Amino acid sequence: MNKLIEKATSLLQEGVVTKVIGYEEGTEKPRPFFCEKAEDTSKLIYNSRCINNLAVYLTKPELLGTGKVAVVATLPTLRSIVQLAFENQLKEDKLVILTVTDSEEVIEFAGFAEIETYLKDFKLKIDQKEQDLIDKLEGMSKEERWTFWVEELSQCFKCYACRAACPMCYCTRCVVEVNCPQWVQPWASPLGNIEWQINRAMHLAGRCTGCGSCAEACPVGIPIDLLTRKMMEDLGEEFGVVPGQPNKNGNVLSTFKPEDKENFIR
Amino acid sequence: MEKRYISKEGLNKWFNQIIQSDKRLFAPVQKGEKVEFKRVKSFEEVASDYIQTTQSIKRVAFPRAEVLFSYKKEEKETTLQDFNPDTVPETVLWKIHPCDAAGFIPLTGIFNWDYKDKLYNARLAKTTMVSFSCQKSDNSCFCTSVNGGPGNTAGSDIQITLLPDGGALAEILTPKGEALVTLAPECFEAEREIKKEDYLADVPVRFNVKELTGKLASSFDSPVWKQQSERCLGCGACAFVCPTCACFDIQEDAKGSTGRRIRCWDSCGFSMFTLHTSGHNPRQQQSQRWRQRILHKFSYMPERIHELGCTGCGRCSRACPVDMNILEHLTSIAQQSHE
């Protein structure tokens, strides 16, 4: 019986938590698992195939209930948790945050601060496949890029899986649901889809922790994560925002430096 | 219903005849890892080796977004431009699965249950369906559990069953089908002794649908909904890939003196789907929305239109970001012992 299961079992048995949010084996790949009984903990798994970002559940009060909840967090999940905490979305005293190291040791974090220190050793790096696609796009002419995105986004049918899977999209009312004025066309159409993605990217500026859940979730396979990844790069260059780390002075778009550089304002 | 044999070349020739006609033809096309129905111009574009397209083909009759009517105001005068059925082009659906064809039956039921939907019916009337029986399936498929099957001809105008020799058995099922044959009658040879079942995929029956609907009748307050829906993210992926989901929203698109009313897809899985202006939401929780989805397909639709709202195509399970496997959930309900 591995350490994670031991830990989960004791947490549940001792009544420290009401449920453990982790992973179980699914149809094709592992899937989120809400474990509420000690006898079910044996289903818990943890490996590199576990890619869902479970932080997405931590902003859903009706799921968490009033008791304490434990969550088995991957690196991306931890990053999201830190950002969510910074954005006042989490109650430290209601969460037990666990992670499993490569040596299959279970770590229980004393608090959000400890997670930050832990994360220091893990730089967020964008994987080659995405980087190549970004480079390819940047290599294209403006017109080619436009055609690329129009074609990709014409497939979007606005199921908002990207939004639902993103831990940072926790608004009670998303901008696309605002109808006075109707900023974004609510029906699926290339324009509305592009406007939605531009909004999503802008809203994630300096907040995206680069977990890639949005693209992972997209049923029609649009590489929308490129938008935020590309933005991360830019923000890093322009304003020294560290990808996957919250900017303690406030969001990159809600703060400024008088010496900020630009080369296009006349 | 007549059965004919059609050779590999014949099939190809017939296809080209259709392409050259005034009809639009949609067929599965491979793009990256995904296969989708797209408008095709050549036989080569058609995907061959795949299980299921990501999306259903319902959009030919029920588009993601469609203009119901548009209007223009000049001073105090308002002129209305209504939907014109004549603008709908003749369409052929090529190489859809039996479950795709079958999907239009409940859909038609919904769009004609009380009000006869002009737009849907006009589009469907101009659509001819050439389904190909399934020789492959995966463990998300469960058509046989919901009164369908790999060789099910319901809803199809013609059904093609491919044979080892490259030729195929053609079942011409409807006048629409016959009309399509007339584009290249010479390609259709006399029927040969063919046992269709031999060439069909084996899709095991996973649950007894009677048993399921029986259980559902009394399951409204069951804890199962909460258990099953806990991981559900509340996105619309399942509804939008589904061949039978028909929820829609009506939107007003007004610009100065002109405007149009638009119907677009919606999903009962969205938290705002039932939100009232007052702030009250009768389906506050995801579990209630999940229950609605299942009950609508397996209780309410059978009651109202005498059709199941599910063809067992398994698309929702494949599309779900958190693996809300409908088959698994249905099976567990069906096998639940009543407490």
Place this chain on the structure above:
Amino acid sequence: MSKIGVFICHCGENINGTVDCHKVAEEIAKVEGVEYALDYKYMCSDPGQTLIKQAIKEKGLDGVVVGSCSPRMHEPTFRRACAEAGLNPYLCEMANLREHCSWVHEKGEATTQKAIDLVKSLVEKVKRNKPLVNIEVPVTKKALVIGGGIAGIQASLDIANAGHKVILIEKDPSIGGHMSQLSETFPTLDCSQCILTPRMVEVAQHPNITLYTYAELEGLEGFIGNFKASIRLKAKSIDEKLCTGCGLCTTKCPNKKIPSEFNAGLGTRTAIYVPFPQAVPNKPVIDKEHCTYYQKGKCRVCEKFCPTGAITFNQEDRIITEEIGAVVITTGFNVLKTDYFPEYGYGKYKDVINGLQFERLASASGPTYGEIRRPSDGKIPQKIVFIACAGSRDPAKGIPYCSKICCMYTAKHAMLYQHKVHGGESYVFYMDIRAAGKNYDEFVRRAIEEDGVNYVRGRVARVYEKDGKLIVKGVDTLLGAKPVEIEADMVVLATAGIANKGAEQLAQKLHVSYDSYNFFAEAHPKLKPVETNTAGIFLAGACQSPKDIPETVGMASGAAVKVAGLFSQDKLVREPLIAVVNRSAPPIFSTCVGCFMCQTACPYQAIEREEIKNRNGEIIKTVAKINPGLCQGCGTCVAFCRSKSIDIQGYSNEQVYAEVMALLNN
């Protein structure tokens, strides 16, 4: 269905000359929701305004668009007209048909069409305008002045004389600040204390001023007109009611070797002390750090000798809270110590002193009773060197700015030296002489021409001691960088003026911004020099940047006037064009999710947190709330808010969106 009235002004021929005003009115009349449209020669004239008022009454208009000159010109006029006719003034908008149309285009179809489009878009905007009422904030008519230097004294007196209550707090035992340390003041050479002390006394006696010396600000909360300040009254260890200020204690205190702050370290004081003879209040305090009793637990000599038994060792610091309406920050500045300069001996040479120390030497009340004697051996220096720009204008020293006062006081020092030491030789090393100001340049000239001070243009590279002399090595850049070496008896550094100790912490307590040198930042470099970004908090004197006495006093009076202006009404009335966070029905209460990133976007700290509680008082949700007293209506938070939960009145999302749409679709 709205009933909009549109009024197109010809502005004589100014608009009508290039725009077909009548056609504009005709076309607009056709627009949906426009009830009434007409054109007239002068809309702003009385008859013009009457036309608007009549139409409002007779047609029952619920919105007005005036197509005329720039709203920056006549918006108030037309809004007033509407109000007089009983229409909420914020339901009136203006289309700029003159500055933005008729004056910048030639006569013609296109120009008229543009005019029509401009009016149309404002019609669409005004359809979405909401009636707004001005914001009224109550005002507590009591000011807090922080810092009892000349700035604080001046501000306090001016506010008090305007008839308002003032609380003046000073961290030292006496008010007076740096000015009380000065000998004589440029350019008139009148004695600093002679002109200052009467003001100090006036402060102490003024019925409207409550003076707390030996006191510091603990914290400030609230907003303009409604602040709550908590003030720490440090224990003086004497009972001020009993103390007569006889001063016996200070003569008896055995602990006499404490460097005197007032004398800039050149003199000494006792542990129980009055900073200087004219101190206000003139009652001693016990400096606990240096008091033998507090340190070692025995002594209590002062207690024995005190005739009135005023010594109270057991006194504790007290914290009081005061409700106030405005704050004036007058915490002043400081000067670099000589130890900041390795090249000038790190302060280890006794006879290298800074300007402030020289002031004390030159002051009649100073350690040498006004005779210039060098600290090391008390000899009168025969040769003295003044070094201007010691630190200032020297990026390498981290002080790129000019300290502004040094040129003048250095000239004064040299002059005083020449007056006091007959036959003495004085040299001033300078970069440039900055003597802008009334009678300033004349003053410097006098130093050079009448008092024979030697001005050498160039920097001093090094100062070092060599058998009792200070060798000053520099260059004279006017003589082609010719090296200069002077054997001086004393060197005076005009060290840079820097922000006062603790300025940064104070700024944070007050939520006002400060620059990279910790000087407090004014709200606008040109137009709001005495305001800070936080409404109701004002600045005066050298805490904003080094400045001389007249400037400081002027600024202090300026700040006082701002305070008096604020206190002149019982309620603060402001335009309601401010941001608002939406509120909606339960269970949502507001679409704000409380990420509070908007707080960092707000230049005015106007965004607060509001806890929404259920009947049992449990917090359901914490959301943003805009403080109408602080919000200035820039709308930065509105554009930033992801869920569009903040909107701004008068420029709401719906309004501007409709404006843009209408402008483009034609």
Place this chain on the structure above:
Amino acid sequence: MDNITEFEPKIVAFVCNWCTYAGADLTGTSRLKYATNFKIIRFPCTGRIDYMLLLKAFAEGADGIIVSGCHPNDCHYTSGNFHARRRWVVFRGLLDFFGIDVRRICFSWVSAAEGGKWADLVNSTVAEIRELGAYKEYQKVAGYLEKEECNE
């Protein structure tokens, strides 16, 4: 070539009330002339200007956009324009990555005293947009639903 020179672009300007709007007023009072196919919308501050408005303007058929406010350090609200500047840096980068033609958005600082600069800016922008022609690519996508998608 002719039709390009004849083409009259639609241009909107989003400006702040305190600097650029006043600057544009000065252009008027100085009777400097510029093209008519150009309209100004007034905002309290560049900090208020929502990036979505720019997209909406394109969708509604704008061929070019000017966004202008107070020079750095001159903002009436002290820092609105600094916030706006960051927003534009990020937004512009994103639009470019989308292949949206950022040459069609002209950002500038125009003070209340720069009536001349405003006139020049408007005229040069109008000229540039004329060169670029109508923003067909975007408008095509915007009008997509007109030819209903099911008739693809």
